[in-house]
Amino acid sequence: MRQQHKTFQAIEVGDGGDGRWAAHARALWQGMDGLLTDEGRTPEGADRVRALFRAHMPELVPVLDRLAGQLDRPEAETFLTHAALRPFSPACTQIGTNGTLLRNYDFPPDQCEGTVVSSCFLRPVIGMQDILWGLLDGMNDAGLAVSVTYGGRSVHGPGFAILIVVRYLLETCDTVDEAVGRLRSLPVAVPQNLTLVDPAKAVTVFVGPDMSPTVAPDACAANHQHLPVTDEQERALRTQERLLAIRTAGADVAAMLKPPLYRSVDEQGWGTLYTARYQPVEGRVTYYWPGESWQQSFDDFAPGSRTVALGRAS
Template identity: 60%
Template sequence: MNRRLTFTALDVGDGSDGRWAAAAGAAWPDAASWYTGRGVRAAERLFAERMPELLPVLDRLAAGLDRPGGRAALAHAGLRPFFSGCTQAAVDGVLLRNYDFHPAQCSRTVVSSDFLRPVIGMQELFWGLLDGMNDAGLAVSLTFGGRFVHGPGFSVLLVLRYLLETCDSVGQALAALGRLPVATAQNLTLVDASSALTVQVGPDLEPTVTSEPRAANHQSAPVPEEQERVTRTRQRLAAVREAADSPDAVLAALLRPPLHQLRYDEGLGTLYTAVYRPADGRVGYHWPGEPPWEQSFAAFAPGSRTVTVGRTAGAPDPW
């Protein structure tokens, strides 16, 4: 089933001049439904203890948002867990990823910000990030780790924001993850000019670096057969491994099945493919049959792009 989706690009600066607040206010009715309101005090204490660098940003954004419960929402307190598909890989200093989720539950907003430093990424839930890069040449993306566990800790969206705001390198980000509890099982792929790795995190797991800089929806345990039937996790990981000889080869594979997923009504559709080149400060967002949407620190262009999703590049629908 083909769908037309609109993606938006916003330059929000440091969040103090109303641009971020206007966008966040418009998103409030939909985004607020993700928050349960539980554990607010504990979450805010944990934020102050483990992410003190972001406290001035939190205060600034909360003042601009000016909603009851807004500060707790920005701390991602009581956030309902979310689980998705996604595939990602790092090749030759380039981070490539497919984001697979239900079309109605993704904000589809690319944001250039300067909260603590310049960051560009796909924003979710006010200031969280699904993937992104910073001006130091670090890029990070997330994918569900495949285990339906949930516990105390930060939303992974907020963790990505923190890493890109405060870290210059993969090594610094890995050290930061050692002190940041994450509430759900997630795989993070990190890239800088000299290194790339995937690290597995979760509420019951110490950060674990894997043997390769690519990931689908698995961690240390074998992928259960039911999960494999629904998400094709092992199949997708094999496909991205096979293609990982160059960024162009990986991009081509991400735009066709089995990596490009088509069951949008079941929440398994690929909404976009991102190609981050952090050493150059550039990112391109891709869809089969559509021209790429290029953004960069040097030439970020606010605006919108409407694309057709639900089709693939030169391949039949496998479903």
């Protein structure tokens, strides 16, 4: 199998007002244009999603205004609400235990931004950014860490893309219980599984446009929720196999870098792009690839880049 490479970068953006975030976002903007829904391109749709954002994420409104104002694009504010984006469905695996959040992120390499961002929009947050300011996973200075996997069901409704929900929880919450409480009032567009960890607790919560947030039996998630998995789903996603494997392995990085949890990049272009281990009490995250790792922390965040090999499990 041909080995692929992907470059990840780490940047600091402060409160988003000094041009560093904007320079990064402008460089990515052309590739983002197709993610906005047709409704989001209409005046009525834009008004609806801006109102939704202001109603449900009022603390982030000043940040939204600050960021959108630097992009000089008429649709920037609508886009940055993450409430008018086309759905996407990464196939990931994650577990929270003993103050640690461990996850694999599986997606096509050319469709992942691959940017580790240290920000202080409302508070210090470090995470793997995607779609300009959303987060696939991350932690804050209170010791809370959050990551997401696709919930595996093909339903869609009005609400937010999960990446801005992860950002919002980390910007505004100190604990798992507080974050779970916030989730109960946030409309989410696509079924997703959130795993949350703080110094005292770890849970997984199932969310979606057709259900109330539901706490899972344990703090593990692959790509299904409360409903039975069909044979077709299992063949495509191997979600039950991965969930059993991560429950058995626990927070073991070595297991995450081997099948069935690690997925080599296949002919369809999907694969495990990174493994992340968050230790939020220590303010530290380490990203892993077979044979390589990269650590970042609140005390010692180092901007730079890493080009890593994908396509072969260890």
